[in-house]
Amino acid sequence: MIRLVLLLLVLVAIAFGASWIADRPGEMVLVWQGWRVETTIPVALAALAAFSAVLLLAWKALSLLFASPRLFVAFSRRRRREKGWSAISRGLTAIGAGDAAVARKARDDAARYLPHEPLTHLLAAQSAQFDGKPEEAAQSFRIMLESPDTRLLALRGLYMEARKSGDLGAARTCAEEAAQQAPALAWAADAVIEARCADSDFPGARAVLERQMAAKGIDKRAHRRRRAILLAAEAMALELTDPPVARERALEAVRLAPTLVPAATVAGRLLGNAGELKKAAKIVAAAYEVTPHPDLAEVYTYLRPGDAAQDRLKRVRQLILKAPTHPESAIALAHAAIDAGEFAEARAMLQPFALEPTQRICLLMAELEASEHADIGKAREWAARAVRAPRDPAWIADGV
Incomplete structure (x- = not known):
């Protein structure tokens, strides 16, 4: 709107000026080299404007003529870049779609049009990976190391190639350098932490x-949580060689993640060995309430070394109140009851699982038959069923 108003004002000014000059025509006489030219002021101004326009057009034409080589080179470069970027886009799309032939052709086109572009080397590396040529992929990644914009990408590529080839030393070097350059980078930090824990x-x-x-x-x-995991791992490593330090690490891990099973397990063992039974029982029971784990049940059962079987049974009865309906509670109580000679209680705990028993249930039933009735035949029968029975849940680390 403002531009329109300004344009109207300029047109009004031009019209007013033309009208003012037309009302005052005047005369102009030019004598030069025997030539005499007589004209009015408006005509002279119009001739001057036309002559200026012709000069301007001639100057533009000459400028374009002299600049044409440079413009041609710039146009050619722009066309090459457009073709190069198109090839890179086409190649990355082809790799994602699994079209090796199109990816190779796009890689060659990108190398011809944009030989020094970092993403061209990325396309070459991914194409080589797709074709199963790790040496060529590694070479492309090494070229990418020279550019700050693609250095981290190159380090990750070299890290992955080193891991595939089994060169853990080279993989660790790449991860260490990436983590030093970019501490927030998740893959690098995880890789370095894994290597240092190893x-x-x-x-x-x-x-x-x-x-x-x-x-x-x-x-x-x-x-x-990750700090707690590392502290728990250190406590487990130092449990036998340096119990005081291990205890300190375990307690800090429990403070950070009270339900972390390894932390509660090692803390319970260390505190139990030190005679702090109430504190140990509280830590293990709190973790068991959230995650009924066989390791927690075992630590709680043998919390005080040298306890009689009946004392261990009483302790387990208190623990299973934290998770009374969980299968691990039934297994823990049955195991303690068999050790204490309370076979009826053990059978009552195992009976609900006898129709579809897991391997551990079968083995406990075999132990129960052998201990209670000395029935070796039934014990062997249950042991044989354990071979074909479904496995119990496997408690494994999930990386977090």
Whole structure:
């Protein structure tokens, strides 16, 4: 709207000026080299405007003529870049779709039009990976290391190739460099933490985790749990060689993640060995209430070394109140009852699972038959059923 108003004002000014000059025509006489030209002011101004326009057009034409080589080169470069980017896009799409032939052709086109573009090397690396040529892929990734924009991408590519080839040393070097350059990078931090844990360097692993947290690469909840996992792992490694330090690490792990099974397990063992039975029982029971785990049941059962079987049975009866309907509670109580000679109670716990028993149920039934009735035949029958019975849930680490 403002531009329209300004345009109208300019047109009004031009019209007013033309009208003013037309009302005052005047005369102009030009004498030069025997030539005499007589005209009015409006005509002279019109001739001057036309002459200026012709000069301007001639200047533009000459400028375009002299600049044509440069413009042609720029146009050619732009066309090459457009073709190169089109080839890169086509190649990455083909790799995602699984079309190896189109990916190879696009890779060659990109290398011809954009030989120094980092993404061209990325396309070449992914194409080589797709074709099963790790050496060529690694070479492309090494070229990408020279560009700051693609350095982290290249380090990840080299890390993956090293892992595939089994070169854990090279993989760790790439991950360490990436984590040093970008502490918030999840894959690099995870890889370095895994490598340092494999070397039992748990303080070093925690240092990487703290740098990741400082760089806001992980949220507070995940940071607390992962720190607890590392502390629990260190406590388990030091449990026999340095119990005081192991206890300190285990208690900090429990403080950060009270329901973490490994942390509660090692803390319960260490506190039980130190005679702090109430504190140990509280930690293990709290974790068992959320996650009824066989390791927690075992630690709680043997919390105080040297207890009689009846004392262990009483302790297990208290523990299963935290999860009375869970199968692990029935298994733990049955095991303790068999040890204490309370065969009726053990049979009552196992009977609901006898129709579709798991391997552990079968083995407990075999132990029960052998202990209560000395019936070796039934014990062998239950042991044979254990071979064909479904396996119990496998408690494994899930990486988090």
